[in-house]
Amino acid sequence: MFEAVRPYDPEVVAHCSPELVAEYIFHRDLERLELPDHARPVRFRCEVLSLAQCRVVEDLPNESRKREMAFLYGLRGLKNLPLGGGKYRDVEVPRGAAGIVSDDTLSNLRIGRKDVYDIGEVVLSRSFLGLGEELSCRLLDSSQRAYGVAQARLAEQSQGSTGEEDQSD
Numbered sequence: 001m002f003e004a005v006r007p008y009d010p011e012v013v014a015h016c017s018p019e020l021v022a023e024y025i026f027h028r029d030l031e032r033l034e035l036p037d038h039a040r041p042v043r044f045r046c047e048v049l050s051l052a053q054c055r056v057v058e059d060l061p062n063e064s065r066k067r068e069m070a071f072l073y074g075l076r077g078l079k080n081l082p083l084g085g086g087k088y089r090d091v092e093v094p095r096g097a098a099g100i101v102s103d104d105t106l107s108n109l110r111i112g113r114k115d116v117y118d119i120g121e122v123v124l125s126r127s128f129l130g131l132g133e134e135l136s137c138r139l140l141d142s143s144q145r146a147y148g149v150a151q152a153r154l155a156e157q158s159q160g161s162t163g164e165e166d167q168s169d
Contacts, residue, residue, distance in 0.1 A: 001045060001046070001047050001076065002045075002046055002047070002048075002126065003030060003043045003044065003045055003046070003079070004028055004030075004043070004044050004046060004119055004122045005030065005033075005041040005042065005043055005044070006041070006042070006044075006114075006115060006118050006119070007021050007024060007025050007118070008114075008118075009041040009042055010041075011035070011039045011040055011041035012024075012033060012035070012039075012041050014039075015033075015035055015036055015039045016033050016034065016035065020032060020033055020034060021033070025137065026136055026137060027134075027135060027136065027137075028122050028125070028126075028135055028137050029135075040080040040082075040088060041080060042078060042079070042080050042081055042082070043078065043079035043080055044075060044078060044115075044119045045075075045076045045077040045078065045079060046071075046074040046075055046076060046119065046122070046123050046126075047074055047076055048074065048123065048126045048127040049070060049073050049074060049123065049124075049127035053070075053073045053099075053127075054127055054128065056069065056073075057069050057070055057073070057124070057127075064117065066120075066124060067116065067117045067120030067121050067123075067124060068116050068117070068120055069100075069120075070120045070121075070123040070124040070127065071101075071116045071117075071119055071120030071123055072100035072101050072116075073099065073100055073123070074119075074120075074123035074127070075093050075101050075119070075123075076092070076093060077090065077091055077092045077093050078090065078091045078093065078109065081109065091109065093105060093109075121137055122137055125137045
């Protein structure tokens, strides 16, 4: 069992330098993020795929489907799922008869496609590691765009909180 966070999670963006996030994206080692104790990013609790699950995933036609299926097989739960008002909950994720998380469950938890692909990439990378190999993950375009949007939102919020406004035309 392992935990992963999205590099574009607002808590990660708010508390980590771009350099730390880049390190995390490649190695997916939460210790590299150096998050403060009060930071509460959503943590995806996952496990690596079984050999049978790896065979199913390998037979899928494209990388997006492979990431999606790896996520559906690997997801076990979520920690720090925001409820609003500064409240959070931890969730064990139910699995259907096929041993995967249902679309309805993902919808109810508000897990988006970007999240599925980003965390699915981590599950895939961990599941296909050879003995003695160090984990390395690819940066997906969707994750990179989401990180940029999260950074821009943080900049807008901090600009608004300082009372500064852009006066340029």
